[in-house]
Amino acid sequence: MGSVTTIQGPTYSDGDASHRPTNRPDLRKANEQGYLQKLALKWMQEVGMAKNGRNYSLDQLPAGYEVWERPRTNDPNHFDKWLFGHPNHKTFDSPNRFFPHFVYLMRNGSENCTCKMCNVGKSKSLPVPVAEPPPQKAPLHKGPVDEQGVPDVFQHLFTLLKSEGTLTREIEEPFSMDWRAEQPLVEAMANSTRESYIPRHGEIVMYLKPRPFLQGHELRQDISSHEFKIYDTKTSQYIGTPQWLAGIVAEMPPLIPPNMTVFGFRIEPLPTPGSNDRSINKKYTYAPINLIRPFAFWQTCLHGVSQDQWHQSIHNALAACKTVSLIDRHIFKGFWPTAKIYSRAIFIGAENYWIGDTVRLLPKAVPLDTVPPNTVMVMQIRNIVTTLLNLQPEADGHTVTGDECESITITLEGHVYTLSKATTNNNTNIIDLTEEEDEEDEEDDDNATILPTHAQKPVMHNYDRDGYRWHRLLPSNPHPTATATAEDADENLHSTTFSGVLSRLYEHTAMHTWFPALHLWSSPPPTAAAAAASSSAAPTDPNNSNPTNLLRCGTTSMMVARGGKEWFWADGRVEALGLTRLCGMHVGARNAERERE
Numbered sequence: 001m002g003s004v005t006t007i008q009g010p011t012y013s014d015g016d017a018s019h020r021p022t023n024r025p026d027l028r029k030a031n032e033q034g035y036l037q038k039l040a041l042k043w044m045q046e047v048g049m050a051k052n053g054r055n056y057s058l059d060q061l062p063a064g065y066e067v068w069e070r071p072r073t074n075d076p077n078h079f080d081k082w083l084f085g086h087p088n089h090k091t092f093d094s095p096n097r098f099f100p101h102f103v104y105l106m107r108n109g110s111e112n113c114t115c116k117m118c119n120v121g122k123s124k125s126l127p128v129p130v131a132e133p134p135p136q137k138a139p140l141h142k143g144p145v146d147e148q149g150v151p152d153v154f155q156h157l158f159t160l161l162k163s164e165g166t167l168t169r170e171i172e173e174p175f176s177m178d179w180r181a182e183q184p185l186v187e188a189m190a191n192s193t194r195e196s197y198i199p200r201h202g203e204i205v206m207y208l209k210p211r212p213f214l215q216g217h218e219l220r221q222d223i224s225s226h227e228f229k230i231y232d233t234k235t236s237q238y239i240g241t242p243q244w245l246a247g248i249v250a251e252m253p254p255l256i257p258p259n260m261t262v263f264g265f266r267i268e269p270l271p272t273p274g275s276n277d278r279s280i281n282k283k284y285t286y287a288p289i290n291l292i293r294p295f296a297f298w299q300t301c302l303h304g305v306s307q308d309q310w311h312q313s314i315h316n317a318l319a320a321c322k323t324v325s326l327i328d329r330h331i332f333k334g335f336w337p338t339a340k341i342y343s344r345a346i347f348i349g350a351e352n353y354w355i356g357d358t359v360r361l362l363p364k365a366v367p368l369d370t371v372p373p374n375t376v377m378v379m380q381i382r383n384i385v386t387t388l389l390n391l392q393p394e395a396d397g398h399t400v401t402g403d404e405c406e407s408i409t410i411t412l413e414g415h416v417y418t419l420s421k422a423t424t425n426n427n428t429n430i431i432d433l434t435e436e437e438d439e440e441d442e443e444d445d446d447n448a449t450i451l452p453t454h455a456q457k458p459v460m461h462n463y464d465r466d467g468y469r470w471h472r473l474l475p476s477n478p479h480p481t482a483t484a485t486a487e488d489a490d491e492n493l494h495s496t497t498f499s500g501v502l503s504r505l506y507e508h509t510a511m512h513t514w515f516p517a518l519h520l521w522s523s524p525p526p527t528a529a530a531a532a533a534s535s536s537a538a539p540t541d542p543n544n545s546n547p548t549n550l551l552r553c554g555t556t557s558m559m560v561a562r563g564g565k566e567w568f569w570a571d572g573r574v575e576a577l578g579l580t581r582l583c584g585m586h587v588g589a590r591n592a593e594r595e596r597e
Contacts, residue, residue: 004055005170007040010105011151015064015085030069030081032061038095039102046103047174049183059160062105090117106175151175154332154341158391158400161334169332171341186328186344189354196357196459197510199249199265199292202573204317204350206301207267208242208291219291221517227304244301244310245269246317248577250284264288269313270320270577293514295321295350296503296554298561300515321349321561323568323576324410324498326386339402341386346410347573348498349562353412357381358459360502361416362555376419376551377473378460378505382493383413410569411495417470419463419551462508463551499567502558511553518553 021027040056050056061067065085072078083092092098101115113119153173161167173179199205212230213219219242220231229238251266264286293301295317302310327345334340345354353359358380390406393399460470474492511518570576 004037004057005172006059007043007056007172007174008151008153008156009058009060010062010102010108012105012108013062013064014087014105014109015062016087016089017064017085019064019084019086019089020066021068021084024070026070027068027082028070030067030079032067033057034081035061035067035083035095035098039099042095042099043102043106044174047180049172049174049180059156062102086117088117088120090120092117152401155399155401157332157334158339158388158402159398161336161339162391162393162398162400165336167332167334171330171332182328189345194354195507195510196504197506198289199252199294200352201249201252202347203249203352204246204270204295204320204577205249205267206244206246206293206295206298207285207287208244209285210264210287210291212240212242213291221515223517225304226300226517228301241305244298244305244314245285246295246298246311246313247285248579265292267292269311270316271579272312272316294503294506294554296558297514299557300518300553317350318561320577321558322566323570324348325570325572325576326384326410327352329386337389337391337405339388339391341388343384343386346384346412346498347576348501349558351503353381353384353501353504355381355384358505359412360505360551361496362500362502362559377416379412379414379416379494379496379501381412381414385411385413385495387411410498412498412501413493413495415492416473416494417460418473419468419470459505459507499562503554515553 036058037056040058041050044050044056061083062085065083067081067083069079069081072080081093083098086092086101092101097116101113101118104111104113104115104118151173153171157167157169157171194200208219216233217239218231218233219228220238221228222238228242228244230240230242231237232239245267247267247269249265250268253264265288266284267287268284298314298317302314325347326343327347329341329343331342332339333342345352347353358378361377361379363375387409388402388405388407389409391400391402392404394401394404463470472492473494506514568576573579
């Protein structure tokens, strides 16, 4: 039998613990596994979430219910089973007969039960009200729920972890309409091939309206001044300065080159945080990809533009740069009193990062003996982990909500690479990237770090030239903002706080196209004649912090954008950006479809 996905049972129960075969010595308590597995499978089929080949099991039967059995007289090796606990003191002889009542319990008793035992003759009983348990029967069992009445799966897992000591579970929330609605989208995104330079849904970007660039006008970066200007191809002259805006990617075209340039991305300007005036959302634009830049480069885009000429959406976007929200928390691992929740993706400020993405890391001011300050380093993300350290139970000594813990941190784990002239000959803590490209990672079936198809290293290529090469750092030589992950030391992973991420590492071709005035290093390598004429050749170190360095571009921008504010950890992107409408529709709490019928 393959791996089993555990499904949380109903948090509401009308089970009567006094309904037991006390005067039947021929009966004994039975193994409940058959009921747990059949009920779980039928429930997942009921809600449309069952997957072919997947095995399911409930964590437990509804409170007050038990399975009893006895051997058949004519076949002692075969046992007949009955489920006890119904409030009418009737028994069920199979999971199939009990399932209608199970559905009633899973829906918190909000509808009349259709099972035979609740509707048999004169002994028919009315559904038991949630707030009024039947007298002289087992107390109503009501598990943890959130403010929307959805079972709190994390409180359940925390409490179960305290009870069992160690725990590994796949996280599924079939009662949550939000979770069920986002699963097809998450699966599609996790398994798709995504170039780093393509804007992603929900990201904040810099963009221009396309109208000024019709009839032979182009967006170009002036090589001499580094300013972006409108260029007239007919007169070969610059004719003006474009108006940059900041907005959220609300709708994406099919990711085929003609679609990205012809139809464009629907981008909506960001509204002022806390303002009730949302009219700015209606001023959306379909911008082709050549008029879009990652928000990490906002200062480069606005170079030469005075602040009083910035569009209001720029200020609104800067206010959202210290927000963080997780996507698809899908695996729970714990060793009491520490719990770890693994997510597939994360929004950090303007950008969206998935497992497998390669990201640039912010530099650290404090130098290390083996790593010079301002060294260019990137990480290929393997895990996105939320760690709750030293969990404590509530006053009842049993329930663990997660509110009482020493600390909660969000970290990214992965392989860290540096661009330098170092080789394995003079540093045993460095592995040449070219030496590991033929290696294949062997992952366990339940490991959270299985990389999707888009997680490939070519995004790092073309930066390694002029003698500089990518090398992977081993845990004994971590990035200044990254530390070795002790439990994953065999995988040579490092971890960094989410705030240590600068942006995705974009393809070299894209960077050169976006910013032709910038060079791979701080300035182009000097020619032999220029070097002879000058006593000091221009610096060519890729770790130089000169703003014309492609690999360092955007560092100052993001440090400025994130300065002076506390981080806001939101439940989702809609809450993080304070959105009420997107693509002309209400979202979040404003969405009328979220109201219970």
